[in-house]
Amino acid sequence: MPKKLAGCLHPRGTHAPKHWVVAETLFEGREPTVIVDGAYPRRFANLSRVTIAPNATIARQLGPLIKHCVTSRRFTTDQAKLACGTSMNVVATPIAGPFGHVRAVAIWAGAVGEELPPPPRVGVVEWDAAVVVCASAEARSLLMDGKPVEQTMLPEMLACFDRFDDRSEFLSLLRFSDPVDQWIGGATRTFIDGTMHRLHLAARASGTGVGRRGRVVVCDITDVEPPKTPDLYSRALRRAPIPPGHALALVDLSGFVIHDWVANDDDPIGMWAHHLPLLHPDDRQQIRATGFEMVVGTRTTASVRVRIRFDAGDEWIQLESHWTRIVTGDQPQVLADIAIVGAMPPSVIDACPRCRPLSEGAA
Structure with a gap:
């Protein structure tokens, strides 16, 4: 009768894969x-x-x-x-x-x-109904090179990517009507040391209206999946010649979300990408009506004047914008050329540590 073997015969370290x-x-x-x-x-x-x-x-x-x-x-x-x-x-x-x-x-x-x-390397990003974005320390390291940014807006977060796959599907989390509640995507980003990284993102959203919240886990998977090449069109947009005092905004009309904001690096209007603007109450109906007309297709271009500010104590900033609908369907998109009309009054964002150098330079 054969002897019963005592103990495990597997080589050490082979009982489970050596990964997380x-x-x-x-x-x-x-x-x-x-x-x-x-x-x-x-x-x-x-x-x-x-x-x-x-x-x-x-x-x-x-x-x-x-x-x-x-x-x-x-x-x-x-x-x-x-x-x-x-x-x-x-x-x-x-x-x-x-x-x-x-x-x-x-x-x-x-x-x-x-x-x-x-x-x-895993970080977490969360956002509220206004798409004000907050990131964990590791997420800031992965997305913003560790900058001490307590909160930002969606355009600044997405601008950190050289390539963002499935942007349209991601924006489906934010639309007003029948939003999706989960999304998986990927991105390529160049870190401050010049190395390119592949990021895997998994997001869920919950709630409706002003109570809707979203969260995404950001995982660095560069060791197992090589980064994809940067997106040609995103890079071209970021290097487009833009007149001083102007910005280009890419707006998703299904959720009225600005998800890209491009301006010259030395222009104070560029710093608006990480601040939440407050729209003048008397201008909201005009914005809604123009957006609706572009969604249904009764117009493809529009000129809109609005007033915004960044704090209840600020003076109103006059803006003139020219809208062009560039995408139709379930995720209609508008490209807007936005310009400051007249002198820009003092604002609470002048005290923002990240904005102060530009504000002082423009003064």
Whole structure:
């Protein structure tokens, strides 16, 4: 009768792949789903299929482990045994959003005593109904080279990409009528050191009207997926000759969202890309009516005068804009040439540390 072999015969380090899995926990009340599994970007995949779980026992532990990590906001561990007798560590590390809530969890499994692989670079971005954007420290590192930016607007966040795949589908999260509630996309970005990186993004949105909120997990997957070439048309738009005091705005009419804002680097109007403008109450109906006419196709161009300011204590800034509809369909788009009329009055944004140099130069 053959002898029973004692102990595990697997080579050390072969019980589970040496990589992390990233699961999103973007909104409470939802089951966590997988968005990155080692070398494989995922589309909200089920936890039961992750490659780091060599058997069903470990796969079943992942959900409760992630839940505990989210509620405790701490590094969490558990143990399990394989059929060969090897004891496994299963670990979860929290990835916090800009307000401290855990919006994603990185998980790994390996034999007891094995070293953890280097952690993945993962950040979180959140936005409100006005698309005021806040980013975690790691997201600021991935998107803005670590600049101490507490909040910004959508145009500045998207302008950091050399290539942003699926922009139209991303904007579907923000439209007024029948918005989508989840989106997966990718982007290419050149870091401050000149290296190009591939980013995998997974977003969810929830709520309606002024209560709608969106969140996106940003994962650097450069090690497993090479960056795509920069987008030719985005680069051309950013280098277009623009008269002083003018800006080009790309507006998604399905949600009335400005998602690109291009101006000369030394022009004060360029700094508006990271500030929320307040529209004069008497001008709102004109904006809505013009936008509606462009959506239904009764006009393709328009000239609109409006007043904005950035704080209730500011004077109104007079603007003249010329709109051209450039895309029709479910995501109609307008390209607007916007110019300041007359002298620009003092504004609260003059005190913004990022804007002050330009404001002082224009004075």
